[in-house]
Amino acid sequence: MKNIVVLISGNGSNLAGDKLMPANRRKSMAPFGQYSATRPTHSALNGRGKRIFPRMRWKPASFPGVKAFDRELVQEIDAYAPDVVVLAGYMRILSPAFVSHYAGRLLNIHPSLLPKYPGLHTHRQVLENGDEEHGTSVHFVTDELDGGPVILQAKVPVFEGDNEDDVTERVQTQEHAIYPLVVSWFVDGRLVMRDGAAWLDGVKLPPQGYAAEE
Numbered sequence: 076m077k078n079i080v081v082l083i084s085g086n087g088s089n090l091a092g093d094k095l096m097p098a099n100r101r102k103s104m105a106p107f108g109q110y111s112a113t114r115p116t117h118s119a120l121n122g123r124g125k126r127i128f129p130r131m132r133w134k135p136a137s138f139p140g141v142k143a144f145d146r147e148l149v150q151e152i153d154a155y156a157p158d159v160v161v162l163a164g165y166m167r168i169l170s171p172a173f174v175s176h177y178a179g180r181l182l183n184i185h186p187s188l189l190p191k192y193p194g195l196h197t198h199r200q201v202l203e204n205g206d207e208e209h210g211t212s213v214h215f216v217t218d219e220l221d222g223g224p225v226i227l228q229a230k231v232p233v234f235e236g237d238n239e240d241d242v243t244e245r246v247q248t249q250e251h252a253i254y255p256l257v258v259s260w261f262v263d264g265r266l267v268m269r270d271g272a273a274w275l276d277g278v279k280l281p282p283q284g285y286a287a288e289e
Contacts, residue, residue: 079158145173159261182257183216186198187211189228194220198243199239202239209230209242226273
């Protein structure tokens with residue numbers, strides 16, 4: 076069995092309905108879903124307790140700084156001996172020490188076709204720039220913000236008249252499809268990070284990883 080720790084903040088949309096866990100893997104990959112939230116009350120925690128234990132809620136403001144928060148978080152995470160740590164809408168910038176500690180087993184999903192639009196407000200930037208396509212990227216986490224090796228991307232069209240809600244819904248549909256796939260690759264031993272690149276089944280992936288067209 077594989078231990079998966081999930082870190083969330085915001086709405087945790089990628090965790091909704093156990094979407095991170097492919098249906099045919101839910102039993103063999105348990106225990107799944109020990110996680111930390113960055114707020115004391117959290118919409119992502121509501122109604123999802125049957126499969127996800129224990130619940131840990133954290134208040135970053137109660138720590139003297141990012142390093143202190145991350146040190147405590149590492150201790151809690153390591154208690155579960157995680158095989159992989161999955162960021163699901165986790166909005167805090169991680170310290171270099173945290174990233175180094177979980178190097179090669181720390182995954183994130185970002186709502187853009189990296190390397191385009193790292194950081195926040197990606198949907199808004201796509202609309203403001205008149206892009207005709209958008210998407211999402213699953214990548215290994217490194218010290219560079221949204222700059223780790225890309226594993227898998229999914230593209231979506233952007234139509235004339237779209238607003239941010241339209242684009243968000245389209246992108247999230249793809250996120251819910253590709254993130255569980257990447258997690259399954261990792262726990263099956265097919266996916267590794269080596270020499271600053273993502274490798275799948277012994278083959279080095281290109282800079283944009285695999286691209287799944289909608």
